[in-house]
Amino acid sequence: MFKDNLLKGKRILVTGGGTGLGKEMATHFAKHGAEIFICGRRENVLEETANELTKEYGAKVHFSTLDIRDSKDVDSYIQSIFDSGPLDGLVNNAAGNFISPTKDLSPKGFDAIANIVFHGTFYVTHAVGKRWIESNHKGSIISILATWVWTGSPYVVPSAMSKSGLNAMTQSLAAEWGQYGIKVNAIAPGPFPTKGAWERLNPNGEDGSVMGDHPMGRVGEMNELQNLATFLMADGCEYLTGQTIAIDGAQYLTGGGTFSNLSKLSEDDWEQMRNMIRSSNNKDKADR
Ligand code: HXC
Numbered sequence: 450m451f452k453d454n455l456l457k458g459k460r461i462l463v464t465g466g467g468t469g470l471g472k473e474m475a476t477h478f479a480k481h482g483a484e485i486f487i488c489g490r491r492e493n494v495l496e497e498t499a500n501e502l503t504k505e506y507g508a509k510v511h512f513s514t515l516d517i518r519d520s521k522d523v524d525s526y527i528q529s530i531f532d533s534g535p536l537d538g539l540v541n542n543a544a545g546n547f548i549s550p551t552k553d554l555s556p557k558g559f560d561a562i563a564n565i566v567f568h569g570t571f572y573v574t575h576a577v578g579k580r581w582i583e584s585n586h587k588g589s590i591i592s593i594l595a596t597w598v599w600t601g602s603p604y605v606v607p608s609a610m611s612k613s614g615l616n617a618m619t620q621s622l623a624a625e626w627g628q629y630g631i632k633v634n635a636i637a638p639g640p641f642p643t644k645g646a647w648e649r650l651n652p653n654g655e656d657g658s659v660m661g662d663h664p665m666g667r668v669g670e671m672n673e674l675q676n677l678a679t680f681l682m683a684d685g686c687e688y689l690t691g692q693t694i695a696i697d698g699a700q701y702l703t704g705g706g707t708f709s710n711l712s713k714l715s716e717d718d719w720e721q722m723r724n725m726i727r728s729s730n731n732k733d734k735a736d737r
Contacts, residue, residue, distance in 0.1 A: 450676050455683050457482030460536050462527075464517060464573055465543030467494035469643035470593060470674065474540055476501075477675035478682065479508035486530055488515040489543065517543050517569030527576035535584060538682045539577045541570045541592040541615070546608040547649040559607045566611035571618065578626060587630035591681050592619055594637045594693055596701035605650070616693050623691030632690045634681050639697025641669040664712065665698035 461478050465471040466487030475485050479502040487510065489495050495512035502508045515526050530536060545565040549558065574590060581588045595602070597609040598616035616635060623633040640663070642651075677696055680686070695701060703709045714722070 451481055451679060451683070453481060455481040455679065459483045459538055459682070460486065460530075460534060461538035461540065461682060462486040462488070462530065462536050462573075462577070463540040463542055464515075464570075465489050466540075467491060467498045467512070469542075469645045470638065470641060471540065471542035472498050473643075473671045473675055474542065474678045475510075476505075477672075477679050478538075479506045479510065481679060482508075483538075483682075484509040484511075486511045486513075486536070488513045488517075488526060490514060490516055517573055518564045520568075520572040523569070523572040524576045527573070527580065531580050531584075535580065535586045536577055536588060537586075538589045539573065539591070540678065540682075541573060541590065543569065543573075544593065544608070546605055546646070548604045548652075550604065551606045554607065562607035563611050566608060567614050570615055574618065574622070578622065578631060581631055582626070582629050585629070587632075589632045589682050590619075590622070590634070591678060592635040594619075594635045596637045596639065596695050596697055598637060598693060600701055600704070619693055620691050627690060630687070632681075632687055634690060635693040636674070636677060636681070637693050637695040637697065637701075638674055639663075639669055639695070639700045641671060641674055662703075662709075662712075663698060663700050664703040665700075667698070669696065669698065 456478055459478075459482075461483045463471045463475040463478070463485065466475040466485070467489045471487070471489075475487055475498065479485050485502060485508055487495055487498060492514050495514065499510040499512040502510045511530075513526060515522055517523055543565065545562050570592060574592075577588070578590070580586075592615050594612045594615055595608070597605065598613045602609045619633050619635045622631070626633060674696060677694065681689070703712070
């Protein structure tokens, strides 16, 4: 889809880039020439991913352990990157989530998610953004959200609340930081199976059915998400900012529609429905 050198010369940080969606995006950026920074809580997976990307694409990949819940650690980590040169892109991918009836959540359970998603993502965005503004350097920010920012979602309330806050951050910072050439967007992926997310959100099954019927009858393919992230990270579409783009095969639109379940009807069912509706219409007409 893109030229191999599309992101050449760009330095991009992907939080939580050692595994899951973060690794997939980091891989695609590396494949297209970017220098990559990944951080997360587990050194072994970060190191493995860094080695893999270097071996596969000859990419320059730096990794560091970081818990984004600690604002001081975040600031020193971002400073250490900027000491060797500015970043050009940031992907706020690190997150935490698990399904649970909300009545069973403890305050610590709520905080575990809100501190990572809501607070941590702000700390990283702030630490990078203020350095871009100070040094008059342009940049692109992508936050990985979920379609719950528009619909809410039962059983993942701390995540839905936190990601909704980040949706507001995306819109607000696009308006506030546009004058500095900082592009702020978000991606709301539908079901893209990854080990970390599936173990916590779909612990019983493999097919994603716990997340509802899908209008396209399939989950997302990783290259679809990679292409969108790469497009948002590349130069050439600076006017696109403040947007949260769903990539979910219209799942959330379908789920939200009053008549979504009608997609299950057969041709025969429809014929029967049509006849019933016509018969009502005809009865009405006879009374006119
Ligand atoms: C109820 C739970 C729980 C569960 C943890 N807790 N898991 N409560 N049900 N399944 C509670 C604990 O009991 C504890 O509270 C509190 O949460 C903190 O738990 P810790 O394990 O000590 O927290 P911590 O080690 O900080 O781990 C954070 C975490 C964990 C969020 C709980 O799952 C994590 O590290 N996840 C990172 C990866 C991840 O979640 N990836 C999926 C992202 S998917 P008490 O009161 O008992 O001490 C995503 C969106 C996907 O974000 C969108 C798909 C459409």
